[in-house]
Amino acid sequence: MSTTPAYDRLHATWNRLHHFGHLQSIAGWDQAANMPPKGMEARAAALSEMAALVHGIRTDPALKDLLARAEQEALDEMQRANLREMRREWRSANALPESLVTRREMATSRCEHAWRKQRPANDWAGFLPNLKAVLEIAREQAQRLADLGGGSRYEALMHEYEPGLTTAQVDRVFGEVRQWLPELTRKVLERQSTRRLIEPKGPFPVAAQRALCEQAMRLLGFDFEAGRLDVSSHPFCGGVPEDVRMTTRFREDDFLGSLMGTVHETGHGRYEQNLPREWLGQPIAQARSMALHESQSLSFEMQLGSHPGFVHRLAPLVQAAFGSQPAFDPQNLHRLMTRVKPGYIRVDADEVTYPAHIILRYEIERPLIEGEIEAEDVPALWDEKMQELLGIDTRGNFKDGPMQDVHWPESLFGYFPCYSLGAMYAAQWFAAMRREMPDLDARIGAGDLAAVFDWLRRNIWSQASRWTTDELAVRASGEPLNPAHFKAHLEARYLGD
Amino acid sequence: MSTTPAYDRLHATWNRLHHFGHLQSIAGWDQAANMPPKGMEARAAALSEMAALVHGIRTDPALKDLLARAEQEALDEMQRANLREMRREWRSANALPESLVTRREMATSRCEHAWRKQRPANDWAGFLPNLKAVLEIAREQAQRLADLGGGSRYEALMHEYEPGLTTAQVDRVFGEVRQWLPELTRKVLERQSTRRLIEPKGPFPVAAQRALCEQAMRLLGFDFEAGRLDVSSHPFCGGVPEDVRMTTRFREDDFLGSLMGTVHETGHGRYEQNLPREWLGQPIAQARSMALHESQSLSFEMQLGSHPGFVHRLAPLVQAAFGSQPAFDPQNLHRLMTRVKPGYIRVDADEVTYPAHIILRYEIERPLIEGEIEAEDVPALWDEKMQELLGIDTRGNFKDGPMQDVHWPESLFGYFPCYSLGAMYAAQWFAAMRREMPDLDARIGAGDLAAVFDWLRRNIWSQASRWTTDELAVRASGEPLNPAHFKAHLEARYLGD
Numbered sequence: 001m002s003t004t005p006a007y008d009r010l011h012a013t014w015n016r017l018h019h020f021g022h023l024q025s026i027a028g029w030d031q032a033a034n035m036p037p038k039g040m041e042a043r044a045a046a047l048s049e050m051a052a053l054v055h056g057i058r059t060d061p062a063l064k065d066l067l068a069r070a071e072q073e074a075l076d077e078m079q080r081a082n083l084r085e086m087r088r089e090w091r092s093a094n095a096l097p098e099s100l101v102t103r104r105e106m107a108t109s110r111c112e113h114a115w116r117k118q119r120p121a122n123d124w125a126g127f128l129p130n131l132k133a134v135l136e137i138a139r140e141q142a143q144r145l146a147d148l149g150g151g152s153r154y155e156a157l158m159h160e161y162e163p164g165l166t167t168a169q170v171d172r173v174f175g176e177v178r179q180w181l182p183e184l185t186r187k188v189l190e191r192q193s194t195r196r197l198i199e200p201k202g203p204f205p206v207a208a209q210r211a212l213c214e215q216a217m218r219l220l221g222f223d224f225e226a227g228r229l230d231v232s233s234h235p236f237c238g239g240v241p242e243d244v245r246m247t248t249r250f251r252e253d254d255f256l257g258s259l260m261g262t263v264h265e266t267g268h269g270r271y272e273q274n275l276p277r278e279w280l281g282q283p284i285a286q287a288r289s290m291a292l293h294e295s296q297s298l299s300f301e302m303q304l305g306s307h308p309g310f311v312h313r314l315a316p317l318v319q320a321a322f323g324s325q326p327a328f329d330p331q332n333l334h335r336l337m338t339r340v341k342p343g344y345i346r347v348d349a350d351e352v353t354y355p356a357h358i359i360l361r362y363e364i365e366r367p368l369i370e371g372e373i374e375a376e377d378v379p380a381l382w383d384e385k386m387q388e389l390l391g392i393d394t395r396g397n398f399k400d401g402p403m404q405d406v407h408w409p410e411s412l413f414g415y416f417p418c419y420s421l422g423a424m425y426a427a428q429w430f431a432a433m434r435r436e437m438p439d440l441d442a443r444i445g446a447g448d449l450a451a452v453f454d455w456l457r458r459n460i461w462s463q464a465s466r467w468t469t470d471e472l473a474v475r476a477s478g479e480p481l482n483p484a485h486f487k488a489h490l491e492a493r494y495l496g497d
Numbered sequence: 498m499s500t501t502p503a504y505d506r507l508h509a510t511w512n513r514l515h516h517f518g519h520l521q522s523i524a525g526w527d528q529a530a531n532m533p534p535k536g537m538e539a540r541a542a543a544l545s546e547m548a549a550l551v552h553g554i555r556t557d558p559a560l561k562d563l564l565a566r567a568e569q570e571a572l573d574e575m576q577r578a579n580l581r582e583m584r585r586e587w588r589s590a591n592a593l594p595e596s597l598v599t600r601r602e603m604a605t606s607r608c609e610h611a612w613r614k615q616r617p618a619n620d621w622a623g624f625l626p627n628l629k630a631v632l633e634i635a636r637e638q639a640q641r642l643a644d645l646g647g648g649s650r651y652e653a654l655m656h657e658y659e660p661g662l663t664t665a666q667v668d669r670v671f672g673e674v675r676q677w678l679p680e681l682t683r684k685v686l687e688r689q690s691t692r693r694l695i696e697p698k699g700p701f702p703v704a705a706q707r708a709l710c711e712q713a714m715r716l717l718g719f720d721f722e723a724g725r726l727d728v729s730s731h732p733f734c735g736g737v738p739e740d741v742r743m744t745t746r747f748r749e750d751d752f753l754g755s756l757m758g759t760v761h762e763t764g765h766g767r768y769e770q771n772l773p774r775e776w777l778g779q780p781i782a783q784a785r786s787m788a789l790h791e792s793q794s795l796s797f798e799m800q801l802g803s804h805p806g807f808v809h810r811l812a813p814l815v816q817a818a819f820g821s822q823p824a825f826d827p828q829n830l831h832r833l834m835t836r837v838k839p840g841y842i843r844v845d846a847d848e849v850t851y852p853a854h855i856i857l858r859y860e861i862e863r864p865l866i867e868g869e870i871e872a873e874d875v876p877a878l879w880d881e882k883m884q885e886l887l888g889i890d891t892r893g894n895f896k897d898g899p900m901q902d903v904h905w906p907e908s909l910f911g912y913f914p915c916y917s918l919g920a921m922y923a924a925q926w927f928a929a930m931r932r933e934m935p936d937l938d939a940r941i942g943a944g945d946l947a948a949v950f951d952w953l954r955r956n957i958w959s960q961a962s963r964w965t966t967d968e969l970a971v972r973a974s975g976e977p978l979n980p981a982h983f984k985a986h987l988e989a990r991y992l993g994d
Contacts (some may be wrong), residue, residue: 019546022539030523038723039740042519049516052838226535243536263571280539362850 006069007079010086011282013057018281020054020134022240029245032232058093078284078466084197085465086285088163095145103438104141104411107133112409114293124398126381131408132375135368138411152367157414161290162421164468167366170417173424173483174359177483180487181355182389188340188494189354200327204255204358212255213248213262213320220266220300221453222246223273235261236299237268239450243278244269255322256336260301266294267300270453274461284465288472290415294422295429302351302423303430303489304452306337309445338493342390344400351423352490356389364402365413378402427471429456432477502957504576507583508779510554515778517551519737526742529729551848555590574782575963582780582962585660588668592642593608601638601908604630609906621876621895628905629872639866651866654911658787659918661965664863667914670921670980671856677984679886680855685837685849685991693801694832697824709752709818710745710759716810717763717797718950719743720770732758733764734794738777741766752819757798764797765790767950771958781962785969787912791919792926793878793957799920799994800927800986801949803834806916806942835990839887841897848920850989853886855917861899862910922970924983926953928976 002008015443024047031043067087075083082425096104111130116126138157151166158165214229227244235258239245246265248258271287279285287293304310308330315330326332340350346357364381367373375380382401386394394401402408407415433455443451459476466472468479499505521544528540559722560637564584572580581972593601608627615624635654642653648663711726724741732755736742743762745755768784776782784790801807805827812827823829837847861878864870870878879898883891891898899905904912930952933935940948956973963969 016546019543022543023524023547026527026540027520033887034725036722036724036740039737042737042739043523046516046519049513050520196740223535227533240536240539242539243533306817363631434518 004070004073004075004079006066007073007075010063010070013060013063014086014283015281017054017057020057021048024050024054024243025238025240026243027119029230029238029247032234032236032238033230033245033247035083041043041377042497055093055406057092063090064094069269078279080465082279082282082284083429085286089283090147092145092160095148096141100137100141100144104134104137106410107137107267108409111316112406115403115406115409119399119403122397122399122403127398127403128375134409134411135375138413139369139371141411142413150412152413153361153454154366156416157369159414161415162416162469163289164470165291165421168423170362173421173481174355176361176415176483177355177420177486178359178389181352181359184487184490185340185342185352185356185390186488189342191495192340195335197339198324198325198327198329198332200255200325200336202254203252204251204322206252208251208321209255209258212317213259216259216314217246217266217269219449220263220270221449222266222269223327226273229262234280234307235265236263237272239272241272241275241277241426244272255318259318260305260337263305264297264301267297270300270456271296271461274457276462279464286465288460288463288465288467289469290418291421291425292460292469292472294418295425296330296456298423298426299429299452299456304449305428306334306351306443306493307441307444308334309441310449312445313339313447340494342392344386344392344394345404347405353390354423355420355486358416360385361405361407361416365408365416369413382407401454421481424481424483427489428473428477428479428482429460431485431488432459501567501572501576503563503695504570504572504580507560507567507580509561510557510560511583511780512778514551514554517554519962521547521551522735523739523740523742526727526735526744529731529733529735530727530742537877548924550986552590553585553835561591562586575776579776579781582783584613586780588645589642589657592645597634597638597641601631601634604634605906605908606690608902612900612903612906616896616900619894619896619900621900624895624900625872631906631908632872635910636866636868638908638942639910649867651911654866655914656911658912658915659966660786661967662788662914662918666978667859667918670866670918670978671852671859671914672979674852674917674983675886678849678856680839681984681987681992682839682849682853682887683962685987687841688992689837692832694836695822695824695826695829697752697819697822697833700749701819703747703749705818706747706752706755709814710756713756713760713811714743714763714766716814716946717760717767717801718946719763721764723770724766726759726927727905732762734762734769736767736769738772738774738782741769752815756815757802757834760802761794761798761987767953768793768958771954772961773959783962784961785957785960785964786966787915788922789916789957789966789969790940791915792922793919793922793953796926796949796953797922800923801941801946803831803848803990804938804941805831806938807946808834810944837991839889841883841889841891841894842901849991850887851920852917852983855913857882857886858902858904859911862905862913866910913941919976921978921980921983924986925970925974925976925979927959928982928985929956 027043035043067083067090068374070083102371107130111134114130115127138351139153140151143158145159146153149156152158155165155167200247210229215228218224225245226242227239229246229248231249232247233249235248237244246262246269248262248265250258271293275287276285311334312330315328315333316331319325319328322328327336338351340352342353344347346354349357360382363385364378368375368378379398379402383393383395386392386401407413433452436455437443437451440451463475465470467475473480524540524544529623532540537698553742564580586790604627608631611627612624620806632826636650639650639654643650646653646656648656652662652664670940684830707726714726715721722735723739724743726743728746729744730746734741734743743759743766745762749756761924768790772784773782808831809827812830816822816825819825824833830870837846837849839850840846843851846854857879860882861875865872872880876895876899880890880892883889885899923980927937930949933952934948936941937948960969960972970977
C-alpha cells in the first residue's frame with residue numbers, strides 16, 4: 001500500500017494530462033506546418049473537444065481535496081517541488097469561471113480577426129473598441145488571478161508566464177537598463193556608421209537554405225532522432241520533449257533571417273530535448289518559465305550564434321550552400337549579424353535596441369492593466385517613449401506602432417517582459433560560464449561547444465521546474481537576475497576592440 | 498424540448514468520438530509520415546491514453562439504455578439508419594471483455610514482432626506457436642462476436658470489416674471465380690507470351706516521381722485544399738474526410754509502383770473527401786465498408802488508371818517527368834500496367850491473378866477460425882492450392898507463402914475477402930456506368946472523367962453508410978454483388994481485341 005495515496009492520484013492525473021497534451025501539441029504543430037486550408041474547421045472542433053476534456057480534468061473538484069491531503073503526506077523533496085508546481089497549475093486553471101474564459105475567447109478572436117485587416121489599413125479608430133473590450137476582460141481576469149495568488153493585477157498576469165516575477169524586480173531591472181541603453185545605442189550607431197558592410201547577393205535557393213539550417217542545428221547539437229525542422233508562416237518550437245517540432249520560414253532574398261531564426265528555435269528545442277526524462281509527464285519536468293525558455297533561445301542565437309568564433313564555423317557552411325561571395329567573409333558575416341538599427345518593429349529589432357521595445361511595452365501595458373491609463377492613451381505614450389528610447393518618430397503610424405504585435409489582440413498582457421529578461425539571463429549564464437572556464441571564447445572559436453552545452457544541461461535543462469526561477473538563477477550563476485551582465489555583453493560585443 | 502432526447506444524446510456522444518478520432522487519425526498519420534524514432538514511446542503512450550478514453554466512451558453502460566430508448570423515439574429515415582450503425586459499432590465495441598482485448602494485443606504484438614525476423618529466416622517452426630496463440634484468441638473473439646451478432650465464427654470476424662457479408666455469399670462468388678480463373682489466367686499468359694514489351698530505364702528521380710504522382714492525383718480530382726501526399730514506408734490513406742492524408746513511397750529504379758499505388762490511394766482519398774458533410778461525425782456519414790472502400794481504390798487503379806484511354810492521358814506526363822523513352826509509348830505503358838505473371842506474393846500480384854491469392858487465404862483462414870483445421874495444416878494446404886490456382890510450387894518456401902502477410906500475425910482474420918470483393922464491385926460499377934453511358938470509354942479516352950466521378954459521387958460517396966452494402970449495390974447497379982462483371986472486365990481487357 002502506498003503511503004502517499006493522494007499524491008499518487010495527482011501524479012496519475014498529471015500523467016494523463018501529459019498524454020493528452022502530447023496529442024494537442026502534435027495536432028497544433030500539424031495545423032501550422034501541414035494542414036491544408038479546408039481542414040481548419042474539423043481541426044478546430046477536434047482541438048476544442050480536447051481542450052474541454054483537459055479543462056474538465058484540471059477543474060475536477062476532487063483535485064482541491066487531493067492537493068490538500070497530499071500536502072500532509074510524507075513526500076520527498078522532488079515530490080514536494082512537483083506538488084508545488086501542480087498547485088500552481090491547478091490555481092491558474094481554476095481561477096477563471098467558464099463564462100469569463102468564453103468571453104475572453106470571443107473578445108480576443110474578434111479583436112485579432114479584425115486586426116488582421118485593420119493593421120495594414122492603419123485603422124486605430126476601428127481597432128480601439130475591440131482592444132478596449134479585450135482589455136476590460138484582461139483586467140477582470142487579472143483581478144481574479146490576483147485575488148487568489150496575491151500581488152498586483154499585472155503581476156498576476158506575468159505569473160502565467162513567469163511564476164514569481166514581481167513588478168518591483170522588473171522595475172529595478174528595466175529601470176537600470178533604461179538609464180544606459182539610449183546612450184549605449186547612440187555610441188554603437190556612431191561606431192558602426194563608419195564601418196564597411198557588404199550585402200549578400202541573392203537569390204538563396206530554399207533547398208540550400210534548408211540544408212544550411214539543418215547543418216547549423218547539427219552543429220548546435222539538435223537531435224534529429226528526436227525532432228524535425230519544417231516550415232510554417234510563424235516560426236515556433238512545438239511538439240513534445242521526446243519529439244521536438246521546430247519550424248522556420250524561407251525567403252529567397254534573405255538567408256540570414258531563417259538561419260538565425262533557426263538557431264534561435266534550436267535553443268528552445270535543445271531545452272525541451274534535454275528536460276529530465278525520469279520525471280516526464282509531471283509539472284516538475286517541464287521547462288521552468290517563458291523567460292528561462294527565452295534565455296535558452298537567446299543563448300543560442302545571441303550569445304553563441306552571433307559569437308565571432310561561431311561565425312567562423314558558420315561561414316564555410318554558408319559558402320558551401322550559396323557559393324563564394326565577399327559578403328560571406330566571417331568578419332563581414334559577423335557585422336551583418338550584429339548590425340544595429342533603431343526601427344519601428346520589435347520582431348525585426350537587433351540585440352541592442354530590442355530591450356527598448358520591451359521596456360516601452362511594459363511601461364504601457366502595466367498601467368493599462370492596473371487601470372491607471374486607458375487604451376485611448378496608448379498612441380501618445382507610444383510616440384513619446386519611442387522618441388525617448390530610440391529617437392524615432394512614430395506619430396500617426398499605428399500599424400508599425402501599437403498595432404504591430406498580435407499580443408494585445410490576443411490578450412497576452414504580461415508576456416513581453418520575458419523576452420528581454422531572457423536576453424539578460426542568457427548574458428548572465430555566459431558570464432558564469434566564463435568565470436568557470438576562462439578559455440570559453442577560445443573553445444567556441446575552435447568549434448568546441450560541448451562545454452557550453454554541458455553547462456546549460458547541468459544548470460538549466462536538467463533542472464526543469466525543480467526550483468523557482470530565482471533559486472535556479474542563484475544556483476546556476478551565484479545571483480538572481482542581474483542586468484549588469486547584459487550591459488557588459490553589449491559593451492564587449494558592440495563597443496569592444 | 499426535443500422529442501428525441503435519447504437519440505440526441507447518442508448523436509452528441511458520436512460527435513465527441515468523431516473529434517477524438519480526428520486527433521487519433523492525425524497522430525497516427527504523423528507517426529507513419531513524420532515522427533522521428535525517439536518519439537515512439539511517448540506517442541504510443543499518448544495514443545494508448547486516447548484509446549482508453551475512447552473505449553470508455555464506447556463502453557459506457559448508459560449507452561445500452563439510450564440505444565433501446567432511441568429505438569422507441571420518432572426518428573426519420575436517416576436517423577434510423579444512423580441508429581442502426583450506432584448499434585452496430587456499439588455491439589462491436591462491447592462484445593469483448595477487456596481481458597480478451599489485452600490478451601489479443603499481447604499475442605499479436607508478440608507474434609508480429611517475432612515475425613519480422615522469422616519471415617526473412619523462413620522460420621515456420623518458430624512462427625507456428627505464436628500463430629497458434631493468436632489463432633486461439635481469434636477463435637474466442639469470433640465466438641463472442643457470433644454469440645451477440647449471429648452467424649458463424651468466421652462471419653462474425655468478416656462483419657468487423659464488411660457488415661452483413663455471409664460465407665454463403667463469399668462461397669458463391671469465390672466458387673464461381675474459382676471455376677473460370679485458372680483457365681482465363683492460362684489464356685492470358687499464352688496471349689501475352691508473344692507480345693513485345695519494352696522495360697523503362699531508370700533511375701527515376703524522386704522529386705520528378707512525386708510531381709508526377711501529384712499530377713495524376715489532380716487528373717483524378719483529388720482536392721489538395723483538403724488533403725496532402727506524403728511518404729511512408731507502408732502507403733496508406735489516412736487523416737479525416739476534411740483533410741485526407743495519403744502516403745506513398747518511392748524507389749529510384751521503378752516509378753510505376755508508386756504511380757499506380759498513388760492512383761489506388763487516390764480512390765480511397767476521394768471517397769473520404771466526398772462523404773456527406775451534413776452528417777459529418779455520425780456513423781451514417783462514414784465509408785460503408787472495407788469492400789466498398791477497396792471498390793473505390795480499384796475503380797481508380799484498375800478500372801480507370803489502367804484504362805487504355807487514361808494511359809493515353811498519363812503517357813505525356815510520364816515523358817515530361819523522366820524524358821522521352823520508347824517504354825513510355827502509351828501502348829507499351831499500358832502493356833506494362835497490365836502484365837500478368839503468377840507469383841508468390843499477393844501484394845505484387847496483377848489484376849488477373851490477385852483473386853487466386855485471396856481465394857486461397859479465404860479457403861484456409863475460414864476453416865482455421867471455424868476449428869476445422871489447425872495452424873499446422875496450413876503449409877500443406879497452401880502448397881496444394883497455389884499449385885491448383887496459380888500452378889506454382891511453394892513447398893518449403895514459408896516466407897513467400899503463409900508468412901508473407903502481416904494480416905495473420907495481427908489477427909486480421911476475415912479481412913482478406915474484402916480486397917477481391919472490392920475488385921468485383923469496381924467492375925460492377927463500371928458495367929453499370931457503361932449501361933447508363935454507352936460512350937463512357939470514349940469519354941475516358943478524351944480525358945473527360947467528370948461522368949465517372951459524378952456517378953461514383955451520386956451512387957457511392959454521397960451514400961456513405963445510409964444503406965447496407967447489398968442495398969447500396971442494388972440501388973447503384975441494379976443487383977447485388979455479381980462476379981460476372983469482373984469476369985467480363987478481365988476478358989475484355991486481357992483477351993479482347
